[in-house]
Each structure stands twice: as structure tokens, then as C-alpha cells.
Amino acid sequence: MPRPSPRFHRYLVAYKTIVVKEVTRFARIWLQTILPAGVSMSLYFIVFGHLIGPRIGEIAGYPYIQYIAPGLIMMSVIMNAYANVVSSFFGSKFQRHIEEMLVAPIPSAIILAGFVTGGMVRGLLVGTVVTAVALLFTELSAHSYAVVVATIVLTSVLFSLGGLINGIFAQSFDDTSIIPTFVLSPLTYLGGVFYSIELLPPVWRSVSLANPVLYMVDAFRFGILGVSDVPIALAFAVIVGCIAVLWCWSLYLLNRGVGIRS
């Protein structure tokens, strides 16, 4: 097998270093980063699944608790991928150790990929924990493993990118919580996690279709249960399109040094 070029090898080592640093960071504080999602999802399953769920009945032929499980898993992935990158990137700006990377011969794309991979790993890890919690309350089996894996990976990448852009523009710790609280949470709760948009009046159904989170939740639900409110191909097109836009924007901001170079 041919040896990789020295430049490729250098980039690969730098990328692995950033990923290891990112994963070590959130693993070191697992009580704050991994466990809370498991606890809050247990409460969702108890309250919405066991206490309220039986009164709601079935949606799309599935018990309510089973219907909401994919959405709850996806919600955890979205929130954690985003939170990981926004807090890590802003923290590295705040403590100025982002400069360790800026003085090194690393292209912005490698820095971006490293942070995004860190967010993705945390998203997937939390998704696994929440899935394990869900299995304590209901039965889940994959309708399509390929769709499940592709959706969860792409969604965590997308929201890691979102977190990074938030981290670039954030000038205080308050700024890192504004988007998750006032934008991300409403989009997620109104993105079909707890209901099918078929239940909404036509106007609100059309409005919901403008919410990108709906496509991720529905694609994941299709992967698990085989039911979806939107065509699966359209869902993937929306996710990949959003990733392409946010990747290019993030790279542009890093190359320009916005928020990190004077």
C-alpha cells in the first residue's frame, strides 16, 4: 500500500489530535455531557409514554410511546451535537487556546472537521444512551439500519456545524445559549417529535414543512418504524443541502478569522 503524502499524514495527525482532545473533553465531564440526556429522556418516556400515552392511543398504527421514541432519540442527538461544539469552540476562544491551532500549520477545513467530529461523536454516544433508555420502556427495531445510521450521523454533523457557527459569533457565554433556547428547542418540539403533522390543520402542516428538523425526525422515524410524514429522499436532500450550506459558511468564517483573529 502506498504511503500517504507527508502533507496528508500531517493533516491526518492534526485531525486525530483535535478529535481526541474533543472527545476527552466531554468524556472527562460525562456527568454534565452524557448522563443528563438519559435522565431527561427517562422522564419523557415515563410522563408522555406511560402516563399520557395510553390516553392518546395509536399514531400511524403504533402505540404513542413507540411513535415518539425515534423523535426523542433524535432530539437528544440534535441538542448534544450542537451543545458540544458551541461550548467547546466558544470555550477555546474564551480561554484563547484556539490559538494553539491557529499558529499551527493546519488548514481551517481540518479544524472544522475536528470540532464537527467531536460533536458528532457526542451526539452518537448520547443517541446510544437514549436508545438504551427507550428500550427499557418500549420495543424498538430498525426498519432500515442504513437509514437509521445515515440520518443520525448526518443530523449530528449538521447540528455540530450549527454549534460551531454559534461559537464563532458568540461573544459571551450567554450568546451560546440564545440559539439553543429560542431557536433550536422550538424547532425541535415543533418538528414532529411528539406528533404527526398529519394531525395539524393544513396551514400549520404547510408551515411545519419549512422546519428542517421535521425532515430529520421523520427520516429517523422511517428508519425505525417505517413510517414518515415526508418522502425519505426529500428528507435526505434537505439534510445534505443544509450540511453543504453550513459547511461552506463555517469554512468561510474560519478562513476569514471571524471572531478568532483581529
Add this chain to the structure above:
Amino acid sequence: MSHSETNALEIRGLWKTYGNGRQALNGIDLTVRPGDFFALLGPNGAGKSTTIGIVTGLVNKTAGSIRVYGHDTDTALEAAKAEIGLVPQEINFSQFEPVIDIVVNQAGYYGIDRPLARERAEKYLKKLGLWERRHDRSRTLSGGLKRRLMIARALAHEPRLLILDEPTAGVDIELRRSMWDFLREMNRAGTTIILTTHYLEEAETLCRDIAIIDDGDIIENTSMKKLIARLNTETFVLDLGSPITAAPVIDGYRFRLVDPSTLEVEVNKALGMNALFRHLSEMGIEVQSLRNKANRLEELFIHLLDRNNGSDAPA
């Protein structure tokens, strides 16, 4: 020009205007030879850190060119960065990471594989007296040890050009001296060193060449010897054997009575000390001991800044 003759750093026509309109650099030129121990001096806000920030990629330039060991930062930025190790003015590592991880990760950013990175970390943490603290969180280190850690981190990829921005600010004298010894050793081993400092004694003791920057302009760029040689007066403090009531008056010398037993005298090099002692002896003034009042470089530094700002102070 052969590789060995390539300058460690060449700055040509470097301008920097910040977003708020502040003009930080006015087209400066600077050359640092390979193997040099170079001092960049200037008052606060003169443009030292801006210059270093631009050279290391932390600050965007407005115009101008920079070459590091022949690598142009516009066309070969990564090659230029690989040559530089930076010890910044402010502590800028993660306060929550263990000491060894900070050094190993920095080597990783330069593409150095983990096993070699660990070897380098051990080598430099031992040299800088931090090996015993390698598993401690960095925030538990004292201020002086944090500065040493930043030096170890800057050396992890063994750069040919080491830039230190105020490395001994706030460091006690003992630690400062041991850092000087370490830097001298690095320089003797071939590393080019650029140092910014407020301690003029530090620059005079360590550096061979010097540039003084003020208000975004290089107002002096020469060898330390030539700069010091320009001083034609020196001030001494004389401790007297018996008290006197008034400062003596002798042609060519300027006296100031600090207290009845302490006399300050500004001596012109052309007149020398023998004539001074002869005159004092004739006047019955007994000198027990003498010492330099101020660092010589400090006098010259202040004079150069005064001249740049339009004052007319004598040299």
C-alpha cells in the same frame, strides 16, 4: 542565497490598521538573521504584539510581506508556521487539561505522531522542571510554571525560530534567571530567538541585535553593542564616607545630592572617572563605594522614545 544564509525572518512594508481604525503598524521593515538572539523593544501599544501576531498567523495584516526562513506567508503559510514556535504574552492553554496533554496535543497539531510527541513532551517538560507535574491540571500550576509550560509547548515541534512575547513578565528573579539560562542554551544549540520584553536588562543581557518600535514605526534596528556604544554619559551613585551638606560643583560633571551620604553623578565618557575622583579627593569628599544608577539601555531607550516623540533630551 543558500538555505543556510536565508534570514530567519524578513518583514517588508508591514502595515496593520485594526477594524476600529487604529493604525498599529506603519509599513515596518525588520530582518532577523538565523541563529540570532533578537530583542524587540517598545512601550505598551507600540506594535510589538501586533507584529508577532501577524508573523504567527493570529492577526490579519493590512499590507506587506513576511518570509520565515524563506517561506512567504502569503504563498507558503503552512511551511512558514512550521518554522515558528510562539510563547505568547497571555496564558492561552486550556486550564482543565493535564500538563502533558497540552504539549502532546500541540505537537499533534504540527503533524507529529503520538509516540514522538510524547518523547518531545518528556524531553522539554524535564528540561523546564515540569515533568513531576505532568499529570496535574494546568490551572494548578503557579504563574511561573505556566510560563514554562508555554515554552515547552512552543518547542514541541522543535521550531527553528522561537518567538517569546514578554516571557518573564511577573516571574520572580530566580525563575527569570533560570529561564534566561534555558533560552541561552536553546540559542547556542541553533534556535533563533526573538524576544519582546519590558525588562531592558533582559534584552541587554541576552540579545545580540535589537529593534525598538514606537507608535508603529521601527525607530532603531542595530546590534546591541553598537547601540550601547552610542551612550556618551553614564550615571553613578556614590556612597560617601562622611556626610556633606551640598552637592559639589565640578566642570563637566553634573551632581545631585540624594541625601547627605549619597551623591549621584552623570559622567561624560570623554572625561572618565580618574579626574572625577581626583577632584572629589581635593574637595575632601571621601567615596566609599559606587554603583551604576540605572540600566544603560534604559537610558538610551527613553532617549530614543523621547526623540521619536519630538522631545529634545540629551544622549
